[in-house]
Amino acid sequence: MSGLNDVLDKLSERSKASLSELIEFASIPSVSAQPDHKPDMERAAQWLSTRLKRAGLKTVELWPTAGHAAVYAEYLEAGEDAPTLLVYGHYDVQPPDPLEKWHTPPFTPTVKDERLYGRGVSDDKGPLLLTVQVVDAYLSTLGKLPLNLKFLFEGEEEVGSAHLNELVAQNAERLRADFVLSADGGMWSADIPSLTVSARGLAALELTVRGPTKDLHSGRHGGSVHNPLHALATLIAGLHDESGHVTVSGFYDGIAELTPQQREGIRQLPFTDEDYLTQTGAPAVYGESGYSTLERQWHRPTLEVNGMWGGYTGEGSKTVLPSEAHAKITCRLVPGQEPGRIAELLKQHLEAKLPPGVTLNIHPSEHGARAYRLPDAHPGGALAREVLAELYGKPPLDVGMGGSIPVLETFQSVLGLDTVFFSFSVGDEDIHAPNEFFRIPRLSEGQQAWAQLWWKLGHQEKR
């Protein structure tokens, strides 16, 4: 283990530099959803390529797509007998809105109380960057890595990884590996080590309700034509019943009920609704009746409106009866639900429930993903549990993930690979919200863990 210790010492020695690099990386506003950030996306991909090369990787490539490019790099010098890992992460970030709620500028990463605040620091630039820093430490101390590595860092995760399927299929041969180790995903809690073994899938659509062809004066016309805002509210309100069940016919078809074992496992987790409400600030938990909070988050499908708008939303008042009203909807899926079918069922439901006096336009999103579950006996999962247990002094919990990583589906269906989540972000770090942060000590912890996992994987008994 003397070789590994040298690597770990090097990482300790470089801890300040590691943080500075993350600050630099997270200063680039690589917002994949907004076309005016296209140059920033290119800048971020370039920055990452340069960093991979500086780490000592000889093969670093930009893989263009119809959207944003992916960054690919490889180290194959461990030889054919050594295991090969595919490391996944993403360099794009969520839009920073609402800007006025940030305490520090989202793209001026700011250190405060052992945390780094900024958009993307936790999701996923911190967890991604530390894997590159571990490569650098290995190559600059030992001159080699104990296993083969392939890095695939995409630029479209926050917009549904629309082109990744195609890209992975085109490069299936080059991406061959034993399994995927994902730098994206996040741990469940800051205090308790955990391994995420499942993720929900995703189906999304946007709808527009139209009434009059132009905005009308609500005094003159109010009460004589249908107001698209009223019609939209009726449609949205009708998507759930009073027990929190989704009313879309067929939505729950093909879903397995939770097993007594699953329910018991969740019951034993150190989780209380009180703590959860303290963490989120919500006045009460709320959801589908018959399920606990974690059961709802990990094992039940949901339908959420992510945005809804129409009419006058500025200061003061404007007595308008608007021409249009809009909503963005995403569903989180569990095993048994097909994203395309769910979007279609939702479309049919909305069309059938449309009130009179308005028309409806539905734009299904390319944003879709099946739910995922890591097999219980997966060897990568076992190794990850071992590393975490050593690092934190207690065995990690198996947890689910309410969110989605569409790429899991891609790796499984196109490459036949399972994915082990090994991210060092934490679920409470306000990702997708104002004041996203990353716990600075996690940068070192993550580096150590990745260094150890690679060492173990490269030095285990030959399979």
Next chain:
Amino acid sequence: MSGLNDVLDKLSERSKASLSELIEFASIPSVSAQPDHKPDMERAAQWLSTRLKRAGLKTVELWPTAGHAAVYAEYLEAGEDAPTLLVYGHYDVQPPDPLEKWHTPPFTPTVKDERLYGRGVSDDKGPLLLTVQVVDAYLSTLGKLPLNLKFLFEGEEEVGSAHLNELVAQNAERLRADFVLSADGGMWSADIPSLTVSARGLAALELTVRGPTKDLHSGRHGGSVHNPLHALATLIAGLHDESGHVTVSGFYDGIAELTPQQREGIRQLPFTDEDYLTQTGAPAVYGESGYSTLERQWHRPTLEVNGMWGGYTGEGSKTVLPSEAHAKITCRLVPGQEPGRIAELLKQHLEAKLPPGVTLNIHPSEHGARAYRLPDAHPGGALAREVLAELYGKPPLDVGMGGSIPVLETFQSVLGLDTVFFSFSVGDEDIHAPNEFFRIPRLSEGQQAWAQLWWKLGHQEKR
């Protein structure tokens, strides 16, 4: 009548200059609802004062309020035996949003096909300005007016005339008159002369539904805390039943049913739902069951959402479960409904219907007005009908107005004065909407009508 003809000739001669002046006036973005337009409001008040002075009026004053100032001017040289009119109008305009729907810039008034396009040209800068131009024509040809005139042009009509009540009360003595002639209001149709004899009242409030204290990731948290957008949709959807009736308890209390005469009068008007749908572009009429379109617009109270928003409303997608959701609501009222009581009933209703898992904040607006009706035998109304009949060659129709002019209530309750609507804008001129326009020939028609009405009023048999 030779004096009057000189005035009319002068107005004809100046018709181009009149239009140029309106373009200049309407270029000032006097948006009362938006604080950053405060300097423009001051500029518009100053412009109007200067124009009144240039018309030959010696007494022109700015009357400050806690909000935007009113412009006051008077001509009392007709003497104590002559009648005295109070002329009302407003120089503030609606916000121009949504900007992207304008074909020409809202504050660059543009002539096209006998129409002038721009924010405020119809509501109320054109109709207001022409009254000043008539004064100018009288004084520059005859050196005098046949009656006493007081002008009160306010700057807060589009934000509910919040300070006008106080201002009028403070200046009640100076504002004494026989009745009010309003340059605001609008005619019912471009083809048929009409006199507006009633207006609906107004009650308004804004609501905020709050869930978690910060935006959450809808994947991680969706389905386990209540989404404020869902709760808002439920509240809004519940405000009407399937027959289009407002469900707020007590909302319809104290309202008189339409009389058979009112219904018969409306039935005889040259109005069809088909034409109305062509005009508005709505796919169907819609509203409270048991009433025709014009009955709904003129004689039934309504509740309309003017704006609704929350979550991510930008391009692309952002899987957020937002912390807040908002809506702006206005009710149009009919005689028998008190604005304050309606706002309170609505507040109680929303609080009682609030779904669990969220909190509610309600901000009632100062924007409030009782409904109004001009007495059938009012002498000002009779004179206005006479002038319109001569100008257009057919007797005007008595029509209602779906919108509200809060100041009517002020003039009645504080000064004891009735108001005759004598505006030359038309109800289809997209006021409060993109591409507001004013029919350019109406500028001359309005000038002639005001000149004639003043002449008749000043030369009629002594009362």
